[in-house]
Amino acid sequence: MRFKLFAVAFACVSCLTASARAHHSHGNYDVETWTVMEGTVKQVIFIVPHSIVYLDVKSEKGDTATWSLEATNPQGIFLKGVKKEDVQVGDKIKVRCHLLRDGGHGCLLGFVTPMHGDKARGHGIEIEWD
């Protein structure tokens, strides 16, 4: 029981200090709102301090725009159990992210769900990339 209490307390403190521990400010993103997008992976760049996923997303009007999705660093992604081959160029994925507040084609990940149909590469399983 004591361990549980400690864990909860630690988690609370971690939440309170999260903004101060982030590599950079997130004020340009609407972090209070989740946006769900589905699209085709154009490129994944695993790089420090933050990896990037370029995603082609079709709008309601039918035109396609490439979005820049900001993820955490490669170690952070791989420690969640993601393997490089899970999300490849041409794969369909669904993401949950926080949009840029000025309406630009950028979004702060969030979560990624591969939708490519390959269960061995995590199809249908949502994993945090933040």
Place this chain on the structure above:
Amino acid sequence: MRLIPLFLAALIVSLAQPVSAQDWTRFTSIEDGFSANYPGQPKVETITYTTEYRQQLPGRVYSASDSLGRYSTTVIDYRNIEKLHVDRAAKCRAAQGDGDSCQNDFRLDLAGATDHAVWNFMKRDGVKITHYMYYFVELVSGRLLQMTNADNTRTFAAIHQHAGRLYIHQATVASGMPEPILFMQGLGWADEKGLAIRYRTIYTEGYGEWKFPHETPPFTVRDLNTSIDGTIPPKK
């Protein structure tokens, strides 16, 4: 009619192209105390930068580009700014200049360096600022601007002051392209060994450890009706 297969082939090739064909790699400048990601090795150019109070300072621009846009980190060396202002004020006084023109503007120039750099973006013809905010990288204070330029290109710029230098980290991409987040979020601070510096509290140039509420800095008080020099007049 024969052009249609060619067009389709070209379309397929273009769709298969990655957004950025170049390999993005981490670059570290120990000399200028920062690290960032660029598409390939950045070019380095030496420049002279004019401060708000008309001092000419040395700087370097690290730049690179890819099919998406242009990226640069401008580093201006403010470390000699106090001496430059002391020397100018002394020359001014020797030439019988007045109090206003001979004022030592060292503190103003250094404390306002970020604002001056921001203003240089804001005053561009036809620019529309779409987002402006206080910003930090590894807890080093700065400002972030996102803007649409007169030609509909998009520019993101982060401006920081750290260890006596001004950093202007900016990217411009064509209209309709994904935002240049890959470049913008890559900025970091390098120590003399090239290792990444991360502060424990907010770093603001010219201040000590950031606290809120903070201890009051040294100050004097005065009666504006009886004092002209900012100190309490001696009691008679």
